[in-house]
Every structure is written in C-alpha cells, then in structure tokens.
Amino acid sequence: MAEKKTILVVDDEPDIVNLTQKFLELENYDTITCNNGKEALKIVEEKYPGIVLILLDVMMPGLSGWEVLQNLKGNDLFKDILVVLFTVKSFNEDIQKGKALGADGYITKPFSGKDLLKYVKKLLKEKGIL
C-alpha cells in the first residue's frame, strides 16, 4: 500500500481549516493544520521531510501567506515542497505575484471539496508524488 501523503493546511479561519481537513482525510491524506504563518514554518521544519504539499491562505494576521511562501521557496531545504495558495482574490495580479514568488498553484475561495481534491490530486500526479 502506498504511503500516506502529508498535507499542511494553513488558514486563520477555523471553518476553512476544518472543512479542508475533512475533505483531505476522505481521500486518505494525512493532514496537519495550523492557523498562522509562524507556526506553519515551525511545523515544516519539525516535520521535514514529511510534508509534500501546503495549502496556504494568503490573508492572515502576522506572517502573511506571501511571507511564508517567500521564506519556503528561498530555503534550499524547503523549496521543493508544493505550495498552493488559498486566495479570496482571483485578481490576475495576485496570481502573477504568486507565480513570481514560486507558488505551485492557487485555489480561489470559496471552493468545493470536490474541486479541491481534484486539484490536489492533479498537482501531486504532475509532480510525480502520487
């Protein structure tokens, strides 16, 4: 049996975190959750090399998703972890900014569980992780 893949979910809205976690666990992913950027970076470090993908909210108090993304992609150890941004803004400039900072994808809120799972699976397959 294939090893379970671990996904980190980071969002300051508990409802989003809980819902996302439930969907991911239905598809047999292992999940770790937190609600701020600082903790996200700490978890990535502690669990290294366990986390394959991070679903990362952009708008959070404290460290923003942009800052977390920059931090991860600027670190040789963590730059290959896939980062998918959760953004309420579907503005082109945000998508461009995400790409420039090295994001591997983005999901616009609100999203359906079905679309989320489809997106995650597709990305993991493309990157040879699944």
Ligand SMILES: [Mg+2]
């Ligand atoms: Mg937020």
